[in-house]
Amino acid sequence: SKNRYKSVDPQLVDGHLSYFLGAVGMTGLTALLGMREKGHVTKGANQTMVVSGAAGACGSIAGQIGRLDGCVRVVGICGSEEKCRALVEDLGFSAAINYRRDDVPAKLRECCPDGVDVYFDNVGGAVSDTVIAQMNNSSHVILCGQISQYNKDVPYPPPLSEETQEALRSKNITRERFMVLNYMDKMEAALLQLSQWVKSGQIKVLETVVNGIENMGVAFCSMMNGGNVGKQIIKLSE
Numbered sequence: 569s570k571n572r573y574k575s576v577d578p579q580l581v582d583g584h585l586s587y588f589l590g591a592v593g594m595t596g597l598t599a600l601l602g603m604r605e606k607g608h609v610t611k612g613a614n615q616t617m618v619v620s621g622a623a624g625a626c627g628s629i630a631g632q633i634g635r636l637d638g639c640v641r642v643v644g645i646c647g648s649e650e651k652c653r654a655l656v657e658d659l660g661f662s663a664a665i666n667y668r669r670d671d672v673p674a675k676l677r678e679c680c681p682d683g684v685d686v687y688f689d690n691v692g693g694a695v696s697d698t699v700i701a702q703m704n705n706s707s708h709v710i711l712c713g714q715i716s717q718y719n720k721d722v723p724y725p726p727p728l729s730e731e732t733q734e735a736l737r738s739k740n741i742t743r744e745r746f747m748v749l750n751y752m753d754k755m756e757a758a759l760l761q762l763s764q765w766v767k768s769g770q771i772k773v774l775e776t777v778v779n780g781i782e783n784m785g786v787a788f789c790s791m792m793n794g795g796n797v798g799k800q801i802i803k804l805s806e
């Protein structure tokens with residue numbers, strides 16, 4: 569159909585065309601619409617936000633939106649020291665936790681003395697069990713993805729432990745499935761917002777670029793293993 573191909577306006581990204589694949593594309597939309605539809609972030613409410621998969625494509629944008637939307641504290645959880653540094657020094661996160669090295673429950677308690685009000689979850693599994701255990705009453709999980717569980721032969725969303733289910737129930741935490749493609753009618757306005765933030769420098773964009781389509785498989789596996797900081801991009805030509 570004539571809608572199969574969508575043309576893009578290079579002005580939206582100041583000519584940086586790869587941003588259409590990330591921050592000013594489906595990735596940024598996932599972060600922004602996830603936050604707006606499921607996050608319940610309110611300016612002036614002094615909320616603490618935690619993001620898992622925080623140095624990835626979606627997570628790195630979601631955390632910055634949390635700051636722009638008025639969370640007083642945004643804490644990222646990711647898989648390396650290099651990523652932790654990028655979150656705090658380049659992207660303005662309040663703190664970062666390396667789930668491969670740090671004592672996550674202890675460091676999370678230290679970074680979030682007022683508990684967790686909004687959790688943008690990209691990973692699921694043990695990291696998310698830990699975050700949910702420190703969430704406040706009537707707080708909100710944005711169920712974006714569960715990448716730590718994708719190699720398991722289970723339906724999506726993957727089942728939670730009894731303990732975590734009980735924590736959600738007893739603390740009245742919302743955790744609704746989120747699918748960016750269910751919000752087509754909101755995408756145009758959201759893309760404009762993302763474009764403005766990126767152009768003004770309020771949102772910084774991180775990319776990991778690999779050259780050549782012959783390296784696509786390697787780059788994909790690297791991304792699934794945490795080799796990327798920000799959006800994994802395959803560059804085909806100038």
Ligand SMILES: NC(=O)c1ccc[n+]([C@@H]2O[C@H](COP(=O)([O-])OP(=O)(O)OC[C@H]3O[C@@H](n4cnc5c(N)ncnc54)[C@H](OP(=O)(O)O)[C@@H]3O)[C@@H](O)[C@H]2O)c1
Nearest residue numbers: 624625626646647690691712713714715716746747748794
């Ligand atoms: N709901 C939607 O509509 C929607 C749309 C797009 C994407 N998503 C979801 O959003 C999430 C992020 O996707 P993305 O495209 O932005 O990818 P990404 O975050 O750029 O890359 C994936 C990252 O996941 C982390 N990871 C891999 N295995 C992990 C594990 N076992 N435990 C914890 N972290 C692990 C790695 O970072 P570390 O170094 O930190 O481990 C890796 O860099 C995915 O779950 C994806 O399915 C959802």
Ligand SMILES: *[C@@H]1O[C@H](CO)[C@@H](O)[C@H](O)[C@H]1NC(C)=O
Nearest residue numbers: 610611612613614615640682
């Ligand atoms: C948020 O924190 C500020 C500064 O500490 C305080 O004045 C305000 O009352 C707090 N707001 C809420 C809703 O707790």
Ligand SMILES: *[C@@H]1O[C@H](CO)[C@@H](O)[C@H](O)[C@H]1NC(C)=O
Nearest residue numbers: 681682683684702703704705
């Ligand atoms: C969230 O829980 C912490 C304790 O974990 C508490 O200090 C804080 O006041 C709670 N916040 C709200 C909004 O209930």
Ligand SMILES: *[C@@H]1O[C@H](CO)[C@@H](O)[C@H](O)[C@H]1NC(C)=O
Nearest residue numbers: 683702703704705706738739
């Ligand atoms: C949630 O509310 C219950 C009872 O209303 C209270 O006992 C508990 O301490 C609260 N938990 C948090 C994390 O604020």
Ligand SMILES: *[C@@H]1O[C@H](CO)[C@@H](O)[C@H](O)[C@H]1NC(C)=O
Nearest residue numbers: 608705706707739740741742
């Ligand atoms: C439970 O959470 C919902 C959604 O955030 C909220 O509207 C409701 O007031 C909460 N109920 C209680 C008993 O706190």
